[in-house]
Amino acid sequence: MTFLAAIGASVLSLLAGIGRVAIYALQALSHVFRPPFYGREFATALLNIGWLSLPVVGLTAIFTGGALALQIYAGGARFNAEAVVPQIVAIGMVRELGPVLVGLMIAARVTSSIAAEIATMKVTEQIDALVTLSTHPMKYLAVPRVLAGLITVPLLVGIGDVIGIFGGYAVGIGTLGFNPANYIKNTVDFLEPFDIISSLIKGAVFGFLATMMGCYFGVNSGRGAQGVGRATKSSVEAAAVLILAANFLLTGVFFSI
Amino acid sequence: MITLDNVHKSFGSNHVLRGVNLHVPRGSSMVIIGGSGTGKSVALKCVLGLVTPDSGQITVDGKPNDKGDRDAFLARFGMLFQGAALFDSLHVWENVAFRLLRGTLKRPRAEAREIAIEKLRRVGLKPDVADRFPAELSGGMQKRVGLARAIAADPEIIFFDEPTTGLDPIMSGVINDLIREIVVEMGATAMTITHDMSSVRAIADSVAMLHDGVIQWTGPVAEMDASGDPYLRQFITGSADGPIEAVR
């Protein structure tokens, strides 16, 4: 009985948590369209979340694309289908691995830094100070970051897709003996516009989730250094799990028909 | 102008404020003293609405502090936090001029910067501090930047949470004079928390002592020494013997 009660209690607290996050997210979205707008903070967020994430996104994508080409070649060789490497690399990167791996790297890089920064501000009374200076913390801290995530992560995913395909191409040409012109032609002919659109939509959703989790756990941080540590850890966990769950749902919606 | 009426606040089982009654008239300087951890900072945060009391009422100019236009309410206040609470991603001058760089008081950056440098000078900091980051300053310098930020927009009501803690005696004197000047010349209403009895004598019109969640004694600073209140006497003399336990 106590066992059941414990399960019930944790389910209830999970539901309450989801409710709080949803309310926070709706509030943040409602603030996006109401002035004042903080241009300087938005520009900084674009730089930190978008531009400075490029190296890690590029490296993740190129190694993944390369490894994917090797695996598909080896797997395909078992039933004489080595030739499908360009097509499968393209579809695997664009529909699935590009968005998911970029999303997870953003959770590691951006969610953690947003959560740690905002939690430290909370712990050192900087959020209270913002309020006394007539500045809404959600508008000043959350909105610029979430908006920047919503805009830049799809772009990062697009770039990651291209670099990933290039990684496959480089391996295909360099070690697997594909013809360069054919490889590119096969890739381009095979991909459909909706593959790319779905990739970018996933990117936008993942960017929103990653930045939102950073802000939410940051402002709700506990006290002291331990509070900051816990907020950061929880934010990355939540962002990663939500990204993977959202990916499953979106894939179902986009491609099950 | 500021009235706290039977204010209660607990954090879990920690009953911090247990019925605080206090009145601060317009244009006067009230100093709150009391042992550390007695809830002085919490009391100020209750007035600003950063902490919501469990019960009781707080009014400013007769209006409850949790009703009406919150932006207009906060625009009248300046607050120096106990830990300075400077924004570490912004330069010192951008911290001081924070209010002047956005919102209703927004003005050109060059002008805001000049005002910031002038306010820094008033708290005894040289102009070259303006372009540094808060993390590059000592604790006492950060405190003074926080003070400059609190007074930057010339607020009507100013709260100082331990303004002289961590400063040398000369700098404490400068800050005490500044607070006195703000009240006398600008007609501001001030509430200051301090542990430093020489500060109390320098800046207070009246004094309130918080102990065990209530105002133990309050009155004009001139009556403080002859109050006959054993708690207050122990606090003034700094003795370990008396009704206030040394282990809390």
Ligand SMILES: Nc1ncnc2c1ncn2[C@@H]1O[C@H](COP(=O)(O)OP(=O)(O)O)[C@@H](O)[C@H]1O
């Ligand atoms: N946000 C908070 N959550 C939990 N406890 C708090 C919080 N803020 C203050 N306290 C507790 O309230 C008490 C009074 O704190 P404070 O007002 O900072 O004391 P002081 O009189 O030294 O300024 C302390 O015991 C502190 O631990």
Ligand SMILES: [Mg+2]
């Ligand atoms: Mg305090």
